[in-house]
Amino acid sequence: MPDTAATDTTSVARKPLPADLQAWLEAHTQQLDTAQELAGAVLPQLAAAGLFRIGVPEALGGSGGDVRDAIDAIAAVAEQSLTSAFVFWGHRTFIEYVLQSSNDALKARWLQPLLAGEHAGATGLSNAMKFLSGIESLQITAAQAGDGWQLDGGLAWITNLRKEGFVAAAAVNMPNGAPPAVMAFAGDAPGVTRSPDLDLMALRGSNTAAVWLNAVPAGAADVIALDAxxxxxxxxxxxxxxxxxxxxxxxxxxxxxxxxxxxxxxxxxxxxxxxxxxxxxxxxxxxxxxxxxxxxxxxxxxxxxxxxxxxxxxxxxxxxxxxxxxxxxxxxxxxxxxxxxxxxxxxxxxxxxxxxxxxxxxxxxxxxxxxxxxx
Ligand SMILES: Cc1cc2nc3c(=O)[nH]c(=O)nc-3n(C[C@H](O)[C@H](O)[C@H](O)COP(=O)(O)OP(=O)(O)OC[C@H]3O[C@@H](n4cnc5c(N)ncnc54)[C@H](O)[C@@H]3O)c2cc1C
Missing domain, CATH: 1.20.140.10 (Butyryl-CoA Dehydrogenase, subunit A, domain 3)
Incomplete structure (x- = not known):
C-alpha cells in the first residue's frame, strides 16, 4: 500500500544518525553483541534520537516521511550494531501493526508509549509467517471467556521482551471456526511468563527470550486484526x-x-x-x-x-x-x-x-x- 504521506517516488536521501546515538552505538557495539548488560538501554537510546517516529504520520505523533525513511534509519543503525537494529526493527514493526490496525482502542492505548519508547513492542510473528506457508501450526490458542478470550500457548523466540515492560504481537487460533487473529498481550498481564534471556552466540543485548501464556485474558482492545x-x-x-x-x-x-x-x-x-x-x-x-x-x-x-x-x-x-x-x-x-x-x-x-x-x-x-x- 503506498504511503500517503509521501509523494516522491524516486528515492530517499540517506540521513546520518544523531551524533549522540552514533557515539553511543560506536562505544558499545561490541558489548551489545556479546553481553546482556546493556539490553535495557537500547530502546531508550533509540527513542531519545526520535527514531521510532520516523515514517509515522505527524498527525499521529510521528515525524512524517514513509516506510522508506524507517528502512533507511534501521540500515543506519545496523551499520553500527545489528543488535540495536534488530531491536529497532521489532519495535518499529510492532508500531506498524498498530498503525495498520483498524482498532482505535489499541491505537489509543499503545501508540504514544511506543513512539516515545516508554514501552517495548515485540513481534512474535515468525510462527504466523510459517503458519501462512503451511510449515507450522499456530502456537497460541484463544478460548471464549465471557465477552473476550483467554490465551494459552507460547513463543520460542521473541526479541525486545524488555524486562522493564513489553507488549507483544502473536497470531492466535480463534474459537468457533473464526479465522486466526493477530493479538497483542502485555508482559505484565496475568498468566504471561518471560524466560530468562536466551543464551545466544551474538545479539545478546537484544532482550531475546521465550514467552508462555497461561489463561491470559484478552479483549476487543487487544485485537490487532481479526483475520491474520x-x-x-x-x-x-x-x-x-x-x-x-x-x-x-x-x-x-x-x-x-x-x-x-x-x-x-x-x-x-x-x-x-x-x-x-x-x-x-x-x-x-x-x-x-x-x-x-x-x-x-x-x-x-x-x-x-x-x-x-x-x-x-x-x-x-x-x-x-x-x-x-x-x-x-x-x-x-x-x-x-x-x-x-x-x-x-x-x-x-x-x-x-x-x-x-x-x-x-x-x-x-x-x-x-x-x-x-x-x-
Ligand atoms: C536471535 C534471534 C531472535 C529472534 N527473534 C524473533 C522475534 O522477535 N520474533 C519471532 O517471531 N521470531 C524470532 N526469531 C525466530 C526466527 O525469526 C526464525 O523463526 C527462526 O530462527 C527460523 O526458524 P527455523 O529455526 O525453523 O529455521 P528455518 O530456516 O525456517 O528452517 C530450518 C529447516 O527447516 C526446514 N524447513 C523450513 N521450511 C520448510 C518448509 N516449508 N517445508 C519443509 N521444510 C522446511 C528446512 O530443512 C530448514 O533447513 C529469532 C531468532 C533468533 C536466532
Whole structure:
C-alpha cells in the first residue's frame, strides 16, 4: 500500500544518525553483541534520537516521511550494531501493526508509549509467517471467556521482551471456526511468563527470550486484526522492507571496511568490492521503489527475491572484508569489528522469513504458475 504521506517516488536521501546515538552505538557495539548488560538501554537510546517516529504520520505523533525513511534509519543503525537494529526493527514493526490496525482502542492505548519508547513492542510473528506457508501450526490458542478470550500457548523466540515492560504481537487460533487473529498481550498481564534471556552466540543485548501464556485474558482492545490471513500479507512489505534494512546496513559497513583495507593492501580486491557496492545500491533502489509504489502488496515474489539477494550480498561483503584483511582478521588486537560482523551476518539468513522458507515459497509459487496470486 503506498504511503500517503509521501509523494516522491524516486528515492530517499540517506540521513546520518544523531551524533549522540552514533557515539553511543560506536562505544558499545561490541558489548551489545556479546553481553546482556546493556539490553535495557537500547530502546531508550533509540527513542531519545526520535527514531521510532520516523515514517509515522505527524498527525499521529510521528515525524512524517514513509516506510522508506524507517528502512533507511534501521540500515543506519545496523551499520553500527545489528543488535540495536534488530531491536529497532521489532519495535518499529510492532508500531506498524498498530498503525495498520483498524482498532482505535489499541491505537489509543499503545501508540504514544511506543513512539516515545516508554514501552517495548515485540513481534512474535515468525510462527504466523510459517503458519501462512503451511510449515507450522499456530502456537497460541484463544478460548471464549465471557465477552473476550483467554490465551494459552507460547513463543520460542521473541526479541525486545524488555524486562522493564513489553507488549507483544502473536497470531492466535480463534474459537468457533473464526479465522486466526493477530493479538497483542502485555508482559505484565496475568498468566504471561518471560524466560530468562536466551543464551545466544551474538545479539545478546537484544532482550531475546521465550514467552508462555497461561489463561491470559484478552479483549476487543487487544485485537490487532481479526483475520491474520488478510492482515499479514498487507503489512508484509513494511515488515520485510524494514527487515532488509538490517542487511543493507551490515553490508554497507563491511564493504566500507573492505574498501579501506583494500586502499592499504590488497588492491586486487577493489574491483570486486566496488561491483558488490553497485549491486547493493541497485537492490536498495529496487526495494525502496517497490515498498513505496505498492507493487509488493500484490506481488510478493520480487520482494522475496530482493530479501534473498540482500542476504547474499551481506555474506559476500563479509567475506570480502575478511579477504581484504587477511590473517589480521584473526588478531584480536587489530579490532573486533570484523568478528562481530561475521557473527551478526549469521543472523541474516535465519531471521523469519528465513532464506529456506523464502526459497520453498518461491518454488511453490513457480509450480503454481504465473496465475499465482503473489507473482
Ligand atoms: C536471535 C534471534 C531472535 C529472534 N527473534 C524473533 C522475534 O522477535 N520474533 C519471532 O517471531 N521470531 C524470532 N526469531 C525466530 C526466527 O525469526 C526464525 O523463526 C527462526 O530462527 C527460523 O526458524 P527455523 O529455526 O525453523 O529455521 P528455518 O530456516 O525456517 O528452517 C530450518 C529447516 O527447516 C526446514 N524447513 C523450513 N521450511 C520448510 C518448509 N516449508 N517445508 C519443509 N521444510 C522446511 C528446512 O530443512 C530448514 O533447513 C529469532 C531468532 C533468533 C536466532
Amino acid at each position: 490471513r488478510k492482515f499479514l500479507p498487507a503489512v508484509r512489505p513494511a515488515f520485510l522492507g524494514m527487515q532488509c534494512g538490517m542487511s543493507i546496513g551490515l553490508a554497507r559497513a563491511s564493504l566500507r571496511s573492505a574498501l579501506a583495507l583494500c586502499a592499504k593492501t590488497r588492491n586486487t580486491l577493489t574491483d570486486r568490492v566496488l561491483e558488490l557496492q553497485t549491486a547493493l545500491d541497485d537492490a536498495v533502489a529496487r526495494l525502496l521503489e517497490g515498498v513505496h509504489d505498492g507493487r509488493f502488496q500484490s506481488a510478493a515474489a520480487p520482494m522475496f527475491r530482493l530479501r534473498i539477494t540482500l542476504a547474499e550480498i551481506v555474506q559476500a561483503a563479509v567475506m570480502l572484508e575478511l579477504q581484504a584483511s587477511g590473517g589480521r582478521a584473526y588478531l584480536r588486537d587489530h579490532g573486533l569489528d570484523f568478528a562481530r560482523r561475521w557473527r551478526e551476518s549469521a543472523f541474516i539468513p535465519i531471521v523469519t522469513p528465513s532464506l529456506t522458507q523464502l526459497q520453498i515459497e518461491l518454488q511453490k509459487q513457480s509450480a503454481a504458475g504465473p496465475a499465482s496470486a503473489t507473482e
